[in-house]
Amino acid sequence: MTGEGLYHEPHPAEVALLTRRFRLPRSASIDTYLAHDGYRAIEKALGMSPEQIIAEVTASALRGRGGAGFPAGLKWGFVPRQSPKPKYVVINADESEPGTCKDRLLMELDPHQLIEGVLIAARVVDARAGYLYVRGEYRYLIEILDRAIGEAYQRGFLGANILGTGFQFDLHTHTGAGAYECGEESALLESLEGKRGIPRIRPPFPAVVGAFRCPTVLNNVETFSSVPWIILNGGEAYASLGTKKNGGTRLFCLSGHINRPGVYELPLGFPLRRMIEEVGGGVANGKKLKAVIPGGSSCPVLAAEETDLPMDYDSLQRAGSMLGSGGVVVMDENTCMVKMALRIMRFYAHESCGWCIPCREGTQWLSQLLARFHGGGGSERDIQAIGELAQNMLGKTFCPLGDAAALPTLSIVKKFRREFEDHLDGRPCPYR
Amino acid sequence: MTFSADLEARWTSLMNRYPAGYRRGALVPMLLYAQDEVGFVSDEVVAEAAARLGLSRLQVEEVVSYYSMLRRRPMGRHHVQVCTNISCLLRGGEALWEHVRRRLNLGHRQTSPDGEFSLEEVECIGACCWAPAVQVNYQYHHQVTPERFDALLEGLKDGGRA
Numbered sequence: 001m002t003g004e005g006l007y008h009e010p011h012p013a014e015v016a017l018l019t020r021r022f023r024l025p026r027s028a029s030i031d032t033y034l035a036h037d038g039y040r041a042i043e044k045a046l047g048m049s050p051e052q053i054i055a056e057v058t059a060s061a062l063r064g065r066g067g068a069g070f071p072a073g074l075k076w077g078f079v080p081r082q083s084p085k086p087k088y089v090v091i092n093a094d095e096s097e098p099g100t101c102k103d104r105l106l107m108e109l110d111p112h113q114l115i116e117g118v119l120i121a122a123r124v125v126d127a128r129a130g131y132l133y134v135r136g137e138y139r140y141l142i143e144i145l146d147r148a149i150g151e152a153y154q155r156g157f158l159g160a161n162i163l164g165t166g167f168q169f170d171l172h173t174h175t176g177a178g179a180y181e182c183g184e185e186s187a188l189l190e191s192l193e194g195k196r197g198i199p200r201i202r203p204p205f206p207a208v209v210g211a212f213r214c215p216t217v218l219n220n221v222e223t224f225s226s227v228p229w230i231i232l233n234g235g236e237a238y239a240s241l242g243t244k245k246n247g248g249t250r251l252f253c254l255s256g257h258i259n260r261p262g263v264y265e266l267p268l269g270f271p272l273r274r275m276i277e278e279v280g281g282g283v284a285n286g287k288k289l290k291a292v293i294p295g296g297s298s299c300p301v302l303a304a305e306e307t308d309l310p311m312d313y314d315s316l317q318r319a320g321s322m323l324g325s326g327g328v329v330v331m332d333e334n335t336c337m338v339k340m341a342l343r344i345m346r347f348y349a350h351e352s353c354g355w356c357i358p359c360r361e362g363t364q365w366l367s368q369l370l371a372r373f374h375g376g377g378g379s380e381r382d383i384q385a386i387g388e389l390a391q392n393m394l395g396k397t398f399c400p401l402g403d404a405a406a407l408p409t410l411s412i413v414k415k416f417r418r419e420f421e422d423h424l425d426g427r428p429c430p431y432r
Numbered sequence: 433m434t435f436s437a438d439l440e441a442r443w444t445s446l447m448n449r450y451p452a453g454y455r456r457g458a459l460v461p462m463l464l465y466a467q468d469e470v471g472f473v474s475d476e477v478v479a480e481a482a483a484r485l486g487l488s489r490l491q492v493e494e495v496v497s498y499y500s501m502l503r504r505r506p507m508g509r510h511h512v513q514v515c516t517n518i519s520c521l522l523r524g525g526e527a528l529w530e531h532v533r534r535r536l537n538l539g540h541r542q543t544s545p546d547g548e549f550s551l552e553e554v555e556c557i558g559a560c561c562w563a564p565a566v567q568v569n570y571q572y573h574h575q576v577t578p579e580r581f582d583a584l585l586e587g588l589k590d591g592g593r594a
């Protein structure tokens with residue numbers, strides 16, 4: 001069993017752009033792709049100037065789907081196209097943020113959509129080569145991608161003289177080997193060069209000094225996959241699907257205590273409550289909602305009473321959290337939030353690369369402290385210590401992993417302090 | 433050291449993918465594909481990768497030690513990985529992990545004496561919507577209950593690869 005059958009019957013609230021070919025038979029094959037708009041966007045893009053393509057992507061208000069939410073058009077515009085150095089396109093397919101499993105479907109069910117998006121980015125910066133950095137655990141996807149890349153070469157969409165225009169581009173898969181940190185763009189670039197995935201100091205940003213010390217376009221799988229539709233239908237049309245400065249649709253991964261977990265394509269700004277209750281079928285087993293992680297484990301949790309909000313980057317930021325990578329993790333009334341904080345912290349302690357001391361030490365200390373606390377050995381003073389340790393990691397590391405570890409912890413201590421108090425005095429965990 | 437023709441071809445193709453002066457980019461994929469064939473990153477694999485890429489063995493070792501999928505010791509023929517990260521945890525991943533531990537009589541990162549099984553508790557493997565998830569070698573198994581794991585285990589014991 002690979003990922004076959006992972007895609008569900010579409011929900012009526014879904015708006016299928018990225019997923020519009022998912023249910024077609026042999027959706028990953030180039031013939032299916034070609035029969036459904038495939039490679040028409042690159043044909044169109046080859047007749048446009050790089051400035052026109054960037055303008056279209058900027059107008060679309062497409063923002064990075066990996067987590068940071070940076071506007072894609074702006075990012076592409078930072079690449080110094082006049083530089084004499086070679087340019088590269090790097091695709092971040094290192095999907096590892098707990099709660100996130102969407103890029104997997106995009107690669108498995110529509111790899112040509114991704115390849116076409118990459119080609120358009122390559123055309124903008126005149127890159128001659130690209131690297132698809134896929135996490136090692138996704139081995140079966142590398143096989144699917146290699147097959148798709150082979151088909152694209154055969155039909156003249158990759159290689160020396162693309163569509164007879166003289167445009168030249170080679171695309172390669174590259175496997176990681178188990179490291180969450182390599183999803184951070186500068187660590188990913190180190191890893192791509194055959195080194196430990198240690199983050200680089202920035203600036204310079206990858207747009208200027210990226211892969212192999214050359215200017216690089218680096219985006220997430222979903223970001224690239226969104227581009228062909230934008231080129232074919234126009235940036236305005238894409239933007240109008242979402243909210244202001246938050247264009248289009250994105251894939252939301254509903255998981256945890258929910259009746260219909262799954263990956264759903266919904267417009268930016270879709271109400272979180274509706275997402276849980278209507279799309280996801282509500283909290284499992286008829287229980288009440290306690291909390292939601294809105295965009296993967298790095299995001300501050302939202303308490304149930306904070307979930308009346310539209311799911312776009314700016315609304316989530318105003319609510320003190322993040323839209324992140326689209327991983328919506330639902331927790332019911334019986335969930336122990338101390339245990340959640342502990343599990344999240346254990347993850348970051350395992351994944352900290354050790355380069356920055358506040359992160360390396362902070363995640364270890366917090367992990368031990370939270371484990372002791374959950375086991376009933378915590379004191380009132382420890383609650384404060386947890387908050388202080390997390391606070392002291394914020395903004396003190398080269399890459400965002402330190403913040404990613406600290407933010408959810410701080411939010412849980414702040415919003416669910418009572419649950420910490422319920423574990424005091426050697427009491428066994430009261431939540432089951 | 434002699435590798436299979438497949439692995440030789442893979443290594444050659446990998447070494448040609450990266451720009452001049454950056455051939456080292458092939459290192460992590462080379463090690464992972466070699467591990468798939470040899471069973472682990474043996475001293476010979478380290479030495480061979482170092483020689484082909486013009487690196488010292490120490491440079492290769494420091495890379496190996498960073499990546500959790502690269503192993504310097506043999507794993508079991510069936511490497512069982514159980515995810516207990518948040519989405520799996522909320523859907524019974526912890527109970528599943530305990531069950532698997534008992535069934536295999538192994539702890540985290542242990543290998544059975546006959547070399548058939550090894551076990552590992554892993555971080556998120558990107559199966560959050562189909563939790564709890566298990567990977568055996570590279571094969572995904574979704575929505576795994578203790579009962580479904582037992583059935584899977586019987587299949588593996590009967591000589592299946594996954």
